[in-house]
Amino acid sequence: MTDYSFFKCKYLSKKDLRAEAEKFREQYWPNGVLPVNMEEIIEAKLDLDIEPLHGISELINIDAYLKSDLSGIVVDYKQYMDNENRYERRLRFSFAHETGHYVLHDYIFNNFNIDNPKDYYDFIINAPKEDYRYFEYQANEFAGRLLVPKEELIEVLGVACDAIKEKGDEQFLINTDKDIVLLGSAPKLCRPFGVSEEVIIRRVREEGLLKHIK
Amino acid sequence: MFGEYIKKKRLENNLSLREFCKKLNEDASNWSKVERGILSPPQDEQKLEKIAQIIKIKKKSADFQKLTDLSSIDAGKIPEYLMTDKKVMETLPVFLRTIGSVKPTPEELEKLITLIRKER
Numbered sequence: 001m002t003d004y005s006f007f008k009c010k011y012l013s014k015k016d017l018r019a020e021a022e023k024f025r026e027q028y029w030p031n032g033v034l035p036v037n038m039e040e041i042i043e044a045k046l047d048l049d050i051e052p053l054h055g056i057s058e059l060i061n062i063d064a065y066l067k068s069d070l071s072g073i074v075v076d077y078k079q080y081m082d083n084e085n086r087y088e089r090r091l092r093f094s095f096a097h098e099t100g101h102y103v104l105h106d107y108i109f110n111n112f113n114i115d116n117p118k119d120y121y122d123f124i125i126n127a128p129k130e131d132y133r134y135f136e137y138q139a140n141e142f143a144g145r146l147l148v149p150k151e152e153l154i155e156v157l158g159v160a161c162d163a164i165k166e167k168g169d170e171q172f173l174i175n176t177d178k179d180i181v182l183l184g185s186a187p188k189l190c191r192p193f194g195v196s197e198e199v200i201i202r203r204v205r206e207e208g209l210l211k212h213i214k
Numbered sequence: 215m216f217g218e219y220i221k222k223k224r225l226e227n228n229l230s231l232r233e234f235c236k237k238l239n240e241d242a243s244n245w246s247k248v249e250r251g252i253l254s255p256p257q258d259e260q261k262l263e264k265i266a267q268i269i270k271i272k273k274k275s276a277d278f279q280k281l282t283d284l285s286s287i288d289a290g291k292i293p294e295y296l297m298t299d300k301k302v303m304e305t306l307p308v309f310l311r312t313i314g315s316v317k318p319t320p321e322e323l324e325k326l327i328t329l330i331r332k333e334r
Contacts, residue, residue, distance in 0.1 A: 039230045052242040
């Protein structure tokens with residue numbers, strides 16, 4: 001088995017992560033249409049394969065992983081092929097997350113040979129915990145910034161606040177804790193970006209946009 | 215070759231793997247392997263016609279011919295229409311004798327077919 005104890009994740013600031021995500025979006029999704037179509041980016045622009053695999057969600061409780069030869073992203077079959085598209089938002093984030101690993105962490109994947117669910121499982125289990133957490137954090141932040149551009153989020157927040165005012169609830173906006181307003185508005189805020197409510201709530205907080213709830 | 219060709223055509227038609235497989239009623243895990251050249255392409259004519267229809271290739275077009283040729287080549291077979299062409303078949307044994315008992319590679323078969331086409 002590969003020795004994963006040498007695994008080390010390089011430090012990247014939030015500013016670095018945002019810059020990477022912005023640069024990536026400008027290059028691979030220049031039309032800026034929302035939601036970002038990650039499948040199109042992955043297959044048509046990065047020329048990576050999407051490889052649906054039966055049972056990885058049940059087997060190791062992950063939705064997707066990037067192959068260490070960087071040739072493709074393996075995704076849970078059931079989620080990918082779901083007839084009712086119940087996993088659409090979740091998969092968009094998973095694909096963006098794995099794309100984050102592809103962009104940020106090729107130096108890691110180049111040093112390990114992860115190309116089946118068992119290898120990935122061993123990596124997760126044996127990599128140093130702190131570095132692994134940081135590695136995942138970076139991919140999550142990249143994904144969030146890629147799928148939810150800051151300027152568009154500010155605009156959507158403005159529209160949501162205007163809608164509250166139009167309903168005659170301006171006092172609610174003024175008197176209620178902004179975090180509570182955010183929680184209540186999240187189902188609407190997340191729609192244009194095709195992500196979950198959790199992702200939108202995190203983006204608003206991470207980008208320091210609570211002040212735009214007014 | 216077949217897999218790369220289909221993937222290219224599928225993407226030109228803005229079809230994700232999921233959408234394509236749903237239209238074809240095919241297991242996406244297996245189809246991904248076909249596109250990556252891990253599994254042999256389908257040989258069934260009806261299925262090939264269905265694929266062509268999905269990626270908007272007309273049945274009697276050069277692209278359809280290419281699709282069926284690549285499908286045969288990747289399966290290590292000489293395309294059916296060549297097998298029934300007497301003139302073409304007369305040229306084949308020369309090639310096969312030259313390479314002895316070694317099975318031709320898909321690339322060699324494709325080169326052969328290109329050469330044969332030029333001769334026809």
